[in-house]
Amino acid sequence: MTATNAPSTSQPQPDPRPRQDAAAIPALSIAGISHSYGPRHALIDINFTVAPASFTALLGLNGAGKSTLFSLVTRLFGIQAGRIGIFGHDVGQAPGEALRLLGVVFQPRTLDLDLSVTQNLLYHAALHGIARREARLRSDEVLARIGLADRASSKVRDLSGGQMRRLEIARALLHRPRLLLLDEATVGLDVKARADILSHVRQLVTEQGIGVLWATHLFDEIMPGDDLVVLHQGRVLARGPVEDIIAEAGAHDINSAFMRLTGAAAESGRPAP
């Protein structure tokens, strides 16, 4: 992630056309994004970037605006203000090109419970135009990787919560995206399942070079070396490497840094969105 706290005007503007300098292209660039539900402001002037092959945590309490931001990146909602780019492709102007490079795991389960594990994967592959034979090969490959090869024919409703989440991550990777968004992917899982999933996603970053944006409200999912965006009441309060944010807040860990940042935001009299 770009670790600057510069004002939004200095943020890279996504271009509808892919740029030539691949190394300079962020996996995800959010520039000046604001969003409202009627009179209620859910997001206010959001700016940050996610670098390829990096793990960026989007930390915020419930109601911070994380899911709204994800809905905008995935084009479920129209962009009201600002621009979003995925590897240089503008989500608003070239959604097909942008979404091809994006894998996403939403907060609620989005699997079809009445279909089998493989059928869910094949359906997703078809939605990305992947031919049946190739889809089967990829499906077998990802199921082996996540340890669900023996459950390929099982109905999804017979899987455990952790298995479903792993399947959703596998599905999100089936079309070989280069950016992965996960919205509260470990909510409702036990400690071991949470650790497994987090470790699996971190492996994707180091081994496959995938850029990851991990939305969470759990401090213990953030590790030293991660990039961090602190989102609170629709605003970005801080962004940068975890260590820098802790140091700048004068705190000793991310938990207390978050409390200081959100407390300071409240004391500054910033109007609640």
Place this chain on the structure above:
Amino acid sequence: MSSTATGQTRRGFSLAEYITCLNGIVWREALRFLHQRERFVSALVRPLVWLFIFAVGFRQVLGISIIPPYETYILYEVYIAPGLMAMIQLFNGMQSSLSMVYDREMGNMRTLLVSPLPRWYLLFCKLLAGTAVSLLQVYAFLVIAWFWDIAPPPTGYLTVLPALILSGLMLGALGMLISSGIKQLENFAGVMNFVIFPMFFASSALYPLWRVLEGSPLLYYVCLFNPFTHAVELIRFALYEKTNWVSLLVVGGCTAVFMIGAIYAYDPQRGLVRRGPAGGET
């Protein structure tokens, strides 16, 4: 499939990718339909109850004169068969839209909508898939009806197919348009009562329009402007190897209008933008 090492993608989609996507959506709808056996049974029982009970009772009360496309006197059961075929499609169209509301609430809809293919195409595929499922139901009904002496000309089974596809698309698009405006699943049942029953009863499905005119000129005009009436007549004529051009134009026009409306309503800049995140999300 498409990304390169530089992160650039090729633009657009190939014909093969469009076809793969269509196949996938139709395949998924068919699988869901097969898994829900009760849905298939209830889709058949409904028209059969009308055919075996209602029609037998009304046969003695309601006389049918010779009207196109029929060339002789017909039994009442024969008259209402096309109406019941359209009724299957009407219920199927509304059921498909109900499942879209359910999918949206449960989150499954997102899988479809985050596909990189154009959203209008995804919705069109969804409509085609729903229509394909309705065709299975209609032909199953026709097989049973044949044993009840409702036997159109053999080629009628083929000539009715395009009419069924068009009427299925129209009713599916109408359901999709309605579903786009419904926020919660609970609201859907109420809306259906204001759509299914008025559409079905204020049409030529159960009684010819000249009979309606005798009873109430106002209702006659309501029936005349009801697109479902024209779906019924399109099917009725096609089943007897004839074309009702007025109905074809009306059903074709309504299909286009409803489809454009549904695509417009599901456009993220317009339809979904007014909705907040799903329950529990922020």
